[in-house]
Amino acid sequence: MRSKKTFNGTGLAFGARAAGAVVLLCALGLIAWNERRVMDYAAALARHGSPVLDLGSGGRPAAGQYGSTTRVSGTPQIVDAPRDGEFNVRSESPVLIRHVEMFQWREITVGGNTHYEMDWVDHPIDATGFAKPAGHVNPGAFPVQGRQFEAGEVRLGHFRLDTEIVRDFPGRVDVPVDEKALPANLAATFTAHDGVLVTSSKPERPRLGDLRVSWEAVPLQAMTVLAQIEGDTLVPAKSHRPGESGFDVQVGDRTLLDVLPALPEPPGAVIPVRGAAYLLAIAGALLLASGGRFRRDMLFAVGVGVVVVSAVAGAMWLAGDAMAASVWLLFAVLGAGLAIWRVQQHGHRPAH
Incomplete structure (x- = not known):
């Protein structure tokens, strides 16, 4: 038992x-x-499309990534800063923009009434089309043109950025001009006033034909870029649909779901x-x-x-x-x- x-x-x-x-x-x-x-x-x-690599700020170019879409974030590093050589203006930013305006006549019609006033305008105004061109003739073409200057190389994390992506960076800040840095030929023509250059002898009372030149730059700030990997460079996607840029740029350290809301959540x-x-x-x-x-x-x-x-x-x-x-x-x-x-x-x- x-x-x-x-x-x-x-x-x-x-x-x-x-x-x-x-x-x-x-x-x-x-x-x-x-x-x-x-x-x-x-x-x-x-089903959404090509795989998306979420490399963030620490990702590096590696074998097998070519052609993949990726999210990279961080503050851009300027390797070769943009410079306006004509005016000797430089800025530690991805993009430097020169604005040129002329003091010109403008025709304004409100409620059937037409009047004329002078103001700063960034393009030549053809006065021959005015209802009353007499006494309101504008000087014509600008002797100095507005231009945009991109940095020679901009990096985000460990990737270089294609120029087309850099041009899409949002935000603008004023770049004050240093009159002492002007070339001699321009220093004789322009005077610094409130951070810009003017040809007016009395900046507070400009006259017809006076020029005003100013600069803006894209600020250095945290950015998130969604683009395609091509070697060590982020470029617009080659197969993007018509009307689309093939990349996305957003301010701040944005998550992959922020950039691609339609993407399934991991x-x-x-x-x-x-x-x-x-x-x-x-x-x-x-x-x-x-x-x-x-x-x-x-x-x-x-x-x-x-x-x-x-x-x-x-x-x-x-x-x-x-x-x-x-x-x-x-x-x-x-x-x-x-x-x-x-x-x-x-x-x-x-x-x-």
Whole structure:
């Protein structure tokens, strides 16, 4: 007749194994759920278009990135600052803009009444088209033209930026002029007044034909750029649709979802969930082994746990991503090797 102690021991061992089977099934369900949401996210990205690399501020050019769209953020670095050589004006910014205005007659018609006034205008006004051109003739073409100057090289993080992207940088700040830096020929014509150059002998009372020259620059500030990788340079996408720029520029450190709101949201805590699945599988294997020769054998439990979790994940990835499947199956092989080694170790132990 079996003793009560033996019966209780058998019952406890059976209960532990049953619990181990449940825990192991939970681990398999957890890894299956986790990999399914990762696969669904990858499929949604594929439907959206080409994959988007989220490199942020620390990403570097690397092999295999050519042609990929990426998000890069940070404060631009100016390698070769723009300079207006004609006026000897320079600015540590991505873009320097020269504005030229002339004091001219303007025709204004309100409610059928036409009147004329003089104001600063950034383009020549043809007075021959005025209703009353007499007494309102403008000088004509500007002797100095407005221009834009881009930095010779602008970098964002570890990438160079294409000139077309730099030109799209938002924001403008005034660049005050230094009269002492003007070339001699221009210093005889222009006078600094309130941070700009004017040809007026009395800047507060300009006359017809007087010029006003000022500069603006794109400020250095945190930026986020979404563009295509071409070597070590970010360029507009070659395959962008008509009417689109092929890139996006936003002020500040913006997330990928901020830049591409239509992009599916990535699953959270993917790595921690994988780790939890492994821990559950190892715990289940330990419980299943209770009462047998592998009880309390942590290495055997680790091997079994790694095998079952990795094999399930690898099998799920086989149809969609051979590279991911091969990595998972490699872990399964390593786990199987560890478990087999422990079986052999137990087999070589002398019987008691």
